[in-house]
Amino acid sequence: MVKGSGVGRPRASGAAANRPDARQAVLDAAGELFTGAGYAATTTRAIAERAGLRQASLYYHFPAKEDILAALLAETVRPSLALAARLADGPAPAAVRLWALAYADIGLLGGARHNLGALYLLPEVGSPNLARFRTERAELKAAYGRLVAASGVAPAAVGIRTDLVFGLVESIAVIRRDDPELDVEAHVREGADGVVRLVGLGDPSDELRAEAHTLLAALAE
Amino acid sequence: MVKGSGVGRPRASGAAANRPDARQAVLDAAGELFTGAGYAATTTRAIAERAGLRQASLYYHFPAKEDILAALLAETVRPSLALAARLADGPAPAAVRLWALAYADIGLLGGARHNLGALYLLPEVGSPNLARFRTERAELKAAYGRLVAASGVAPAAVGIRTDLVFGLVESIAVIRRDDPELDVEAHVREGADGVVRLVGLGDPSDELRAEAHTLLAALAE
Numbered sequence: 185m186v187k188g189s190g191v192g193r194p195r196a197s198g199a200a201a202n203r204p205d206a207r208q209a210v211l212d213a214a215g216e217l218f219t220g221a222g223y224a225a226t227t228t229r230a231i232a233e234r235a236g237l238r239q240a241s242l243y244y245h246f247p248a249k250e251d252i253l254a255a256l257l258a259e260t261v262r263p264s265l266a267l268a269a270r271l272a273d274g275p276a277p278a279a280v281r282l283w284a285l286a287y288a289d290i291g292l293l294g295g296a297r298h299n300l301g302a303l304y305l306l307p308e309v310g311s312p313n314l315a316r317f318r319t320e321r322a323e324l325k326a327a328y329g330r331l332v333a334a335s336g337v338a339p340a341a342v343g344i345r346t347d348l349v350f351g352l353v354e355s356i357a358v359i360r361r362d363d364p365e366l367d368v369e370a371h372v373r374e375g376a377d378g379v380v381r382l383v384g385l386g387d388p389s390d391e392l393r394a395e396a397h398t399l400l401a402a403l404a405e
Numbered sequence: 406m407v408k409g410s411g412v413g414r415p416r417a418s419g420a421a422a423n424r425p426d427a428r429q430a431v432l433d434a435a436g437e438l439f440t441g442a443g444y445a446a447t448t449t450r451a452i453a454e455r456a457g458l459r460q461a462s463l464y465y466h467f468p469a470k471e472d473i474l475a476a477l478l479a480e481t482v483r484p485s486l487a488l489a490a491r492l493a494d495g496p497a498p499a500a501v502r503l504w505a506l507a508y509a510d511i512g513l514l515g516g517a518r519h520n521l522g523a524l525y526l527l528p529e530v531g532s533p534n535l536a537r538f539r540t541e542r543a544e545l546k547a548a549y550g551r552l553v554a555a556s557g558v559a560p561a562a563v564g565i566r567t568d569l570v571f572g573l574v575e576s577i578a579v580i581r582r583d584d585p586e587l588d589v590e591a592h593v594r595e596g597a598d599g600v601v602r603l604v605g606l607g608d609p610s611d612e613l614r615a616e617a618h619t620l621l622a623a624l625a626e
Contacts, residue, residue: 220528221528222445222527222528222529223445224443224444224445224446225445225528302526303526304526304579305523305524305525305526305578305579305582306443307441307442307443307446308443341595344591344592344595345595345599347580347584347592348573348576348580348595348596348599351572351573351576351577351579351580352569352572352573352576352603354576354579355569355572355573355575355576356572357526358525358526358572358575359568359569359572361526363568370565371565371568374562374565374566374569375569378566378569378603381602381603381605382573382599382602382603384602384608386607387605
């Protein structure tokens with residue numbers, strides 16, 4: 185793990201590429217610079233400098249700037265994808281599983297140190313280096329789709345309804361950009377409630393939320 | 406108006422800056438390049454070339470690249486802002502007015518020739534040249550907020566609920582980027598329905614939709 189104090193100012197330079205936290209230091213520095221100055225405006229040199237590494241050390245871990253972007257974006261979908269797999273065929277009602285997935289996913293996007301979801305619209309996301317991220321994001325969306333279908337939405341409506349649900353979940357990136365002082369926990373809870381209402385299941389009850397929290401706690405063990 | 410055939414290939418070069426459609430030709434070329442190659446990767450020279458103008462002519466209309474971005478983004482909010490003002494104090498129920506605003510707004514973002522909503526997350530949107538766009542977008546969001554409040558949402562919940570509604574409306578940009586062959590009309594209708602459900606008003610009825618369409622037609626006269 186990288187210490188929080190390490191980002192925001194350059195580290196002592198010249199650290200070895202195999203320093204245990206070198207890879208994470210690059211990701212942390214890049215996350216800050218990509219979401220701040222912008223992806224195109226950020227050079228690998230600036231990332232190495234911020235991470236306190238030589239550029240050669242950065243290239244050892246990431247041959248191209250797009251590889252850093254790919255690694256950062258992977259972090260924004262993989263935990264939710266793993267959770268979706270564990271939620272897929274549990275005995276809990278679909279509404280509970282949908283609330284749980286949305287809650288965890290919005291929490292991941294909204295609570296991460298840098299607002300990486302704001303990078304989803306970069307043109308570089310279409311490049312070959314990002315193919316795996318695109319696939320994993322599509323798999324996550326498909327997992328939402330199966331929960332939407334299991335919620336009793338008419339088959340013909342599942343596609344668009346899933347587009348809207350996924351759009352609402354990811355919109356936390358814009359909300360967070362607009363208001364960096366956001367009450368993340370309130371937005372995560374309201375966002376998960378919103379997903380359930382958006383699908384057409386009405387207002388989630390306190391029991392539904394409690395069941396979803398119990399499910400998440402059990403799956404985290 | 407610019408002819409559709411004018412974009413996608415360079416025009417004959419050397420046209421005068423005061424050619425009646427020069428300004429619009431720049432916007433059209435920039436919209437295509439910014440949403441395709443990306444904002445940072447697009448030079449004013451490339452825009453001028455695509456628009457069939459000399460660079461000096463482009464600068465006559467837009468002193469800086471950010472001024473082009475500002476003009477493009479203005480187009481994505483001003484029509485909806487004007488509509489919101491006309492909807493503000495009509496006699497129709499808040500749910501009808503909210504459906505109508507969301508329907509028109511998602512239609513504007515989803516149906517525009519270029520997917521300009523995909524530019525909302527650019528870091529340049531934070532720059533001084535874009536202050537007016539930021540203000541107008543905030544005014545549009547505030548108009549949604551007044552309709553959300555008028556829908557009977559508890560005062561304490563209006564803020565976050567409005568964040569979610571605005572996020573859902575703008576998410577059409579990501580949906581459209583992911584699937585350029587999108588059935589826009591179906592998404593616009595489902596998106597407006599989704600906004601009403603998300604606010605907590607349940608499934609909109611056919612009567613509500615019909616009333617909203619009548620209202621939109623009357624306001625367009």
